Amino acid sequence: ADYQNRQIGEWLSPFDFVETQRVILHCRAPKTGLKPLQSEEYIRWRNGDYKMLLMSGLPGAGKSMAAASIVQDLKEYYKDLKVAAICVFCDFAFAHTQTVNALIASMLRQLVQAHPVVHSTVSSMYIHHSTRLTFPRLDELISSFTMSAEQFDRVFVIVDAVDECLDDQTRSHFLNTLNSLPINLLFTSRPYPLIGQMFEGCIRQDILADQHDLWIYSEERFALSRVDHQCSPEYRQQILNQVVQKAGGMFVIARLLMDALMEAPNAKEALNIVRSMPTGVQGTYSRALQHIREGSDSTMKDLALYSLFLVTFSRRILVFSEIEEAIATMFRLEDPCRCVASGILAKESLVAACAGLITVEDKTDKIRLIRTFSQSR
Numbered sequence: 001a002d003y004q005n006r007q008i009g010e011w012l013s014p015f016d017f018v019e020t021q022r023v024i025l026h027c028r029a030p031k032t033g034l035k036p037l038q039s040e041e042y043i044r045w046r047n048g049d050y051k052m053l054l055m056s057g058l059p060g061a062g063k064s065m066a067a068a069s070i071v072q073d074l075k076e077y078y079k080d081l082k083v084a085a086i087c088v089f090c091d092f093a094f095a096h097t098q099t100v101n102a103l104i105a106s107m108l109r110q111l112v113q114a115h116p117v118v119h120s121t122v123s124s125m126y127i128h129h130s131t132r133l134t135f136p137r138l139d140e141l142i143s144s145f146t147m148s149a150e151q152f153d154r155v156f157v158i159v160d161a162v163d164e165c166l167d168d169q170t171r172s173h174f175l176n177t178l179n180s181l182p183i184n185l186l187f188t189s190r191p192y193p194l195i196g197q198m199f200e201g202c203i204r205q206d207i208l209a210d211q212h213d214l215w216i217y218s219e220e221r222f223a224l225s226r227v228d229h230q231c232s233p234e235y236r237q238q239i240l241n242q243v244v245q246k247a248g249g250m251f252v253i254a255r256l257l258m259d260a261l262m263e264a265p266n267a268k269e270a271l272n273i274v275r276s277m278p279t280g281v282q283g284t285y286s287r288a289l290q291h292i293r294e295g296s297d298s299t300m301k302d303l304a305l306y307s308l309f310l311v312t313f314s315r316r317i318l319v320f321s322e323i324e325e326a327i328a329t330m331f332r333l334e335d336p337c338r339c340v341a342s343g344i345l346a347k348e349s350l351v352a353a354c355a356g357l358i359t360v361e362d363k364t365d366k367i368r369l370i371r372t373f374s375q376s377r
Helices: 002-012 017-026 040-046 063-077 100-114 120-130 138-149 168-179 193-198 211-222 233-247 251-261 267-276 281-293 298-313 320-334 347-353
Strands: 052-056 083-089 154-160 184-189 203-206 358-360 366-369
Touching (some): 002 100, 002 120, 017 083, 017 100, 040 052, 040 063, 040 203, 063 083, 063 184, 083 100, 100 138, 100 168, 120 138, 168 193, 211 251, 233 251, 233 267, 251 267, 251 281, 281 298, 298 320, 298 347, 298 358, 298 366, 320 347, 320 366
Parallel strands (some): 052 184, 052 203, 083 154
Antiparallel strands (some): 358 366
């Protein structure tokens, strides 16, 4: 049964949002990101007082982390019941492939893999289409999802970054489709006027980065730095205060600030680095790119710029070995005498060369640009 569930699930969708959720949670610092789960709005939604909840927040406020945490919370809260908690992580980078059909299919994949027995409707659909090398229509996917949902007491669907759908038409179609299903819905989004119109009358909750969470995250990262063991409590306090203040409630900025000072030779230099960093996402990203361009090691600079180019413009997610081989090939094409063998690049070196602007997932080796959900150690 497990093999059949997995086989049908992978046939339905290449999107493994369960793994995405796992990766996000792995990046969460202990005892952080819990505030959205303690709100009255969320608790009432979880208890079924209303069908839909919209959580909105600025970039970097922790929306994706909240979405991933909510999936985990639902599974733990309803562990003794037949309840499915399904997640969808929309992403600008893959908006062209995240069509309504593809997203509904990814939801059905999770539903199939969450129950020990595949519903007969899904099995019949799989046999019919897989033997003909065709794929189900949207109405077939919806019907199969509805029938499969009957195998559970309740089905929750959490959609992160609904504002990152391909366009307004796709988003509207997706929302209308979801509203027709027997599910409880939770969305996260950046504040966006049209989103507000689409969710008119919906219960809402703001997501704000918690200063306590930012402090815990920064303190944990600082403990891994070169200067932590030689830093006085006073200097440590000043540095962490600066990081939290400069972060402006955005985890992604806190991460970049911590990346910038990780190799500082001493506490004084670490404090100077943080003080000299600009505020805001754009300024912090620009400073990270400036740091790359002004690097004295030309090989590391080229490595970083090539890698960022490949990750940014790739039509699919790349894995570390692909980046490694592409970099080696680019270097050889640029200078035949510049012999760079593949298989010798360390993941840590790539992340460091890119000034923390990319991450390499532990389990899958997938490489991603850091997003505003980042709370990586």
